[in-house]
Amino acid sequence: MAEIVSERYALSLYEVAKEEKKTAELLEELEAVTQVFADNPDLMKVLKTPSIQFSEKKDTLQNVFGGRIDPYLLNFLMLITEKRRIGLLPEMTEAYKQQYYFEEGICEVRATTAAPMSAELTEKLKAKMCSVTGKKVVLKTKVDPSILGGIVVKVDNKQIDTSVKTRLQELAQQLTQTIA
Known part of the structure; x- marks a missing residue:
């Protein structure tokens, strides 16, 4: 309501x-x-x-x-x-x-990194997201040291997670399943 x-x-x-x-x-x-x-x-x-x-x-x-x-x-x-x-x-x-x-053809992209991105890298990511989405991109960046490295990108309802933290968790899970 x-x-x-x-x-x-x-x-x-x-x-x-x-x-x-x-x-x-x-x-x-x-x-x-x-x-x-x-x-x-x-x-x-x-x-x-x-x-x-x-x-x-x-x-x-x-x-x-x-x-x-x-x-x-x-x-x-x-x-x-x-x-x-x-x-x-x-x-x-x-x-x-x-x-x-919606009316302006804009897409909001949220990028989380372990350390602040350089202006050059930010522009590259923005350009890449423009080509992927086919829309103008508003890029919101956030720093989260807990991800250790890599980047987590959220676009609409999709998430691309290449963070070191996630990779380590996946590796730990694979090792656990191999041993068990």
Whole structure:
């Protein structure tokens, strides 16, 4: 149920952004606003508290975001606060992003390495993923020393894992089966 509600609100915002030719800008601002709420959980609590009047919540939103974000996005935040849906903002942001990526032919690729990748290697991976997916690629990188080496790449619902950690686990499993 919450997923359906989130998608409807997100798609409504997306349609307005599309009419105004601001889809990319609103995505960026929406992600930033969602991060503000993640970094300041008390702000979300205030907006979700039923005993606080909507006028006070509206003033809070105006004070925090007024003049800093697009007026359409500010109005959207006020609407979902008034409708008591502000808690679904992260899901709405994700639904908006998925719609934007779909319409723009963008694919999100997540790459995890044991050490930071050089700019050259990052560009090579991005180019390779563009040719594999046939889409524009947004590459998100993450460092996780526990994988020891290699790379784990996630594209859509697929994962390519060439990490040393996984290879060692596979080797250990093969040895266990050979001995048993």
